[in-house]
Amino acid sequence: MPVRLIAMRRFGDERGWFSETWNARAYAADGIHAGFVQDNHSLSRDKGVLRGLHFQRPPHAQAKLVRCPRGAIWDVAVDVRKASPTFGHWVGAELSAANGLALFVPEGFAHGFLTLESDTEVHYKVTDFHAPDCEGGVIWNDESLSLPWPTDGAAPILSAKDALLPPLTGFESPFAYEGSPLDRALAPITL
Numbered sequence: 001m002p003v004r005l006i007a008m009r010r011f012g013d014e015r016g017w018f019s020e021t022w023n024a025r026a027y028a029a030d031g032i033h034a035g036f037v038q039d040n041h042s043l044s045r046d047k048g049v050l051r052g053l054h055f056q057r058p059p060h061a062q063a064k065l066v067r068c069p070r071g072a073i074w075d076v077a078v079d080v081r082k083a084s085p086t087f088g089h090w091v092g093a094e095l096s097a098a099n100g101l102a103l104f105v106p107e108g109f110a111h112g113f114l115t116l117e118s119d120t121e122v123h124y125k126v127t128d129f130h131a132p133d134c135e136g137g138v139i140w141n142d143e144s145l146s147l148p149w150p151t152d153g154a155a156p157i158l159s160a161k162d163a164l165l166p167p168l169t170g171f172e173s174p175f176a177y178e179g180s181p182l183d184r185a186l187a188p189i190t191l
Contacts (some may be wrong), residue, residue, distance in 0.1 A: 001032060001063070001106040002017060002137050002180045003077045007188040008100050013015065021067060032104055034063050035131060036125040042110060044071075044122075048109035050149065050156035051122075052112015053078055053165070057174045061107040069133045071120025071155045072096035072152050073113040078138065081108035082173040086182035090145060095122075108175035110138045114149050114156060136174075137165040141189045144168050148189040 010017040020026075027034065041052070053076070054060045076092040092117070095101050103113045113122060140149070140156070145168060147154065157183055 003091050003106065003109060004032060004184055005103040005186045005188040006104060007190045008102060008188060009030055009151045014044060021100050028045040034127050036127055040126065041123045042120065043071050044120050045118060046157055047115055048154055048156050049115045050112065050140055050158055050191050053110035053140055054112060055074055055080065055110045055136050056128065056131055057134040057136050060128045060134040062126040062128045063107050064105040064111060064126050065102055065104060066095065066122065066124040067099060068095040068120065068122050070097050072116040073120060073122060075103050075106045075113045076108040076147060077111050078145060079172065080110050080173050080176040081175040084177040084181065086146060088168055089182050089184065090147060091182060091184060091186045097136040112140060116150065142167045181191060
């Protein structure tokens with residue numbers, strides 16, 4: 001499955017709007033088959049909080065559907081699948097409460113985000129339960145990735161664990177490539 005940027009329809013009137021954020025039939029019709037088992041919700045109090053780049057290794061690998069219901073983030077997915085023609089390539093998009101976009105991140109991709117506003121909340125669904133013994137990641141500022149984090153020149157706010165993640169160089173990927181190269185265009189689909 002490829003990384004997909006998703007524009008969720010909003011139906012509005014004078015009261016506000018309504019949006020369906022997950023519908024298994026609609027997503028499956030666009031090739032996204034995901035049996036979500038856990039929802040996660042984070043709050044970052046400050047602008048410039050960077051979380052990632054994270055993944056869970058098999059047998060507890062996770063696909064994610066990421067939304068930002070409050071504030072704004074720059075969200076990124078990095079292909080870390082062994083033998084992928086796009087290994088080490090990335091896609092990024094701004095997700096915000098205002099634009100209502102979501103990012104589907106399949107298994108085999110490291111995921112991270114940077115908050116662009118204070119008091120930003122991020123909600124994501126995952127396809128496997130949290131398994132601390134399967135946690136992994138890649139350092140956010142790996143030179144081989146050249147990620148253009150929109151930090152405005154300031155150092156991001158990191159957890160101690162994220163600051164110690166290894167670089168992609170020398171990474172022995174536990175993820176198999178199954179024929180879906182990363183599409184750098186990341187054009188949104190509307191569901």
